[in-house]
Amino acid sequence: MIVYLYDGSFEGLLCSFYRALKTEDDPEEIVSREKGLRPLASEVREIDTDRDRAGEVHSGIKDEISSGAARNVKYCYLSEKSGIEIRLLEYLRLGFHSGSSLDDKLDQDPVFEIHQLARKVGRERHRMLGLVRFREMERGGYYAPIEPDYNIVGLLAPHFSSRMRDQNWILHDRERDLAVVYNREEWVLTKLDGDELPQYSTEEGLYQHLWRRYFDSASVPGRENEELQRQYMPRRYWDNLVEVD
């Protein structure tokens, strides 16, 4: 049984696909080095990460299958679901065979599974576009802590860089110690220790207070439905919000 070991990056994963598709390897598993190996693995192949090669694979998926398929691959990778790498390889094998009609073949394994997972990641991304809460820092600029289920902080960056264009901000995934930092011109994805929180400005407290007051006043008495509220806005997100305890 052949097992691929890659560095855990998206580029590394794309290089694993390249090798699997170009050789007779037929790996049984593709595993990130961080996650470690199962002891049973007999034949381990180390995959080198080559950015140019990864770029080729990525445009190959876009050109020969579709940009939707390329997005599905990226989103599933960001789900960090264990074992998803090999399912993505199966998806791409089918894709390079069938071309742009790949995503209509919901009855062929693993198309539907990939779609479902990509959709979950997309849903969390969309949900988070609303649930991110920036706080004004004492030293200027804004800071927002998040703890999403999936590794989506990078997917949020384009939205907030075009929206919050004229302010500096940091969007911080405190679980994964990852952050997007934006300086009014461009954003970068970088490592950032999750333990320390910045000092907030004095005005910050006022607007948080006003927002809480607004939130409480906006509910219509006689229509309470907290179950519905939690369905849309699950509890696990509440820690990083401002308006709910």
Add this chain to the structure above:
Amino acid sequence: MELHEKLEILTAAAKYDVSCSSSGSNRGNEGGIGNASRGGICHSWTSDGRCLSLLKILLSNRCIYSCSYCINSADNEVPRTSFTPEEVANLTLNFYRRNYIEGLFLSSAVEKSPTYTMERLYRTARILREEEGFYGYIHLKAIPGADYAAIRKAGEYADRVSVNIELPSEKSLNKLAPGKNKEAILGPMKKIGNDISSNEKERKRSGRGKFVPAGQSTQMIVGASPEPDSHIMDLSESLYDNFNMKRVYYSAFVPVRENQNLPGIADPPLLREHRLYQADWLIRRYNFETAELFNGEEENLDYRLDPKAIWALNHPEFFPVEVNAATYDELIRVPGLGSKSASRILKAGRHGSVDYDFLKEIGVVLKRGKFFLTCKGEYRGGLEFRPEKVREKLLRASGKKLEEKQLPLFEPNQFSEKDEDAGTDPLLAAVSGSGTNL
């Protein structure tokens, strides 16, 4: 008065307007703060389970009118206050920069005069757009009776403008909202609708500024007056067809004060409101016509089931539908199937045939759907399709569900006496084009 007190008063007074949609505009950021998202974004959910997307407040709750259903009625004793346009702009920006909101939904009680009020709404939008470089979403109310020039100017800055019909007939308007009349409401609505479509055409040609790019909407209060559902849906259908309306909102009447003209109900008719939204959806998205939703002489929807299921049960001649042979229009009329599932079935049908596992996988609600469809000839709704049996089973399931949600199955009609001189309502006639010109 402190800012937070004003905010509480003017939020509480605005919350009965149900729309909070921030969709339909794609205003881009041209160097300042904000943009609009075409699909809209919810930023929070209040304890009543409603999406919170916009800062929805009144500029003022000081009102010259006395509408019986309205909490801001001039003769109601509530604390009164007003924001300045600058205060609202500042609040909007500070909430927006923290990503609390998609933008502003600004309405107002009629302070001093309709035109005075409209000018202040306009000024707030102008500060945001011109002075603060704000490109986020703005929804403004058009105040009935204001000079159209003021409404027109406001529409150049707003993404959406709405005039509330409030009550679905002229008679009820006269009775419950004596300060308003149908001309003052429908007149600007018609003009806004016309200006939106001419602006759409012109924009393509000359790239001139946007006018209400997310379209106009309106709201009706349901249950404060005696109009039946068929009347309400006729009115909505005509608004969509003839007034270039993007959305009609329905608001279950919440008794906020006692008044002899109003029904004394304990709970807002939430189930009725829910069914009206479903019916509205069928008209807007599923090519249904209002008349199809009411069986024979019935004037109200049957609230026990969703209107599509009711329609299907009344039209057994179309069922069961074989999913592998059906067209898109046939598929979307199957209860439990939506437009997404219909497209997926058609796509997959081209590559192979569709079976039950597939339907389950793509999220078809088979609990309801199984009664109305066959898959490769196989029927799973019982021995064979028998409408009466299906009705029974669906009613049992829906009764249980409604019980769990604690919604009453039957909502007693508060208006026992029948409208004697029903005739044609002049409001409906004006909207449907059979009445006088506006």
